[in-house]
Amino acid sequence: MDTNTPNDTRLNLTLPQVEERITTLVRQGNLDTHEIGRLYNYVVENKLAKKPQYKNAQDFFKKRIKGLSQSALSMYGTVARQFNAEHCGQYGMNNLYVLLTYEKLSGTKVDVKDPGPTPITVPQEEGAPVQKPFAECTVEELKLAVQYKRSPPAPGIPTTDMVRLQRYHDTLARFFPENALVRLNARLHRDQILLSVKDVPEAELEQLAEAILECLNPAREAA
Structure with missing residues (x-):
């Protein structure tokens, strides 16, 4: 990914001014x-x-910031670090965030100046x-493409269920942006989808609880 995009985080603001x-x-x-x-990245960096x-x-x-989940803030920061405001308005934060995930998994190179033509393999x-x-x-479709690249569909899990599973994957990724070990596995057992979350540090159990709540109630996420 070419990170040479207009996203100057040298804003010369205090923490109360950001708030x-x-x-x-x-x-x-x-x-x-x-x-x-941009403001989120400014505070972090x-x-x-x-x-x-x-x-x-x-x-x-x-x-200090009410009305925005940590997962939404992480997503906004990730996308704003790569794309400009015009792209976010044209394609939407969610789509661009999934595109960045697809880029990592597929090896596809995204042109940050013109992401529209990027080829996506959709199952x-x-x-x-x-x-x-x-x-x-x-x-x-983008989430299905990411799930397909992340791992082949588990035997018997319908494609329609993969969209929901991909949302779970995305939520965990946003709550644990710096910990690639945390992951979700899914398998089919006696007509039920069984989930297991692996390698969550004990010190980050509170984040896991918040992520699970958001998986259960996606309306909590500010999009």
Whole structure:
């Protein structure tokens, strides 16, 4: 991924000023998710949330920013680090976030200046996968493509269920952005889908609990 995109995190803001800006954006209702992502990255990369008041940036956002989940903030930051505001408005945060995941898994190179033509291999209910440009894919198709690249479909799990499983994968990835070991496995047993979450550090059980709650109630996630 070419990271040479306009996303200057040298904003010369204090932590209270960041809080005020994000709170104002949230209060306005129509979120500028790209700007929130830039502000999130600014706090993280400049280590503005310092001890003993806050354990880390995530602790600051949890305590001071209401109305946005940690998973949403992580997603906004990840996308804003790569794409400009125009792309976020054109394609949507969720789609671009899934595209970045697809890039990592497939080895496909995304042109950050023009991500629309990026080829995506989309699995089908019946027949061989088909290739479509990113700009023509729905978010459900993108998530199916990511799941297909992450691991072949488990025997017997319907393609429609894979969309839901991919949402679980995405949620864990956002809650554990710096821990690639944390992962979700799924298998079919006697007509039931069994899930197992692996390699969660004991110190991060609270994050796991929050991630599970969001999986159960996706409306908690600010999109």
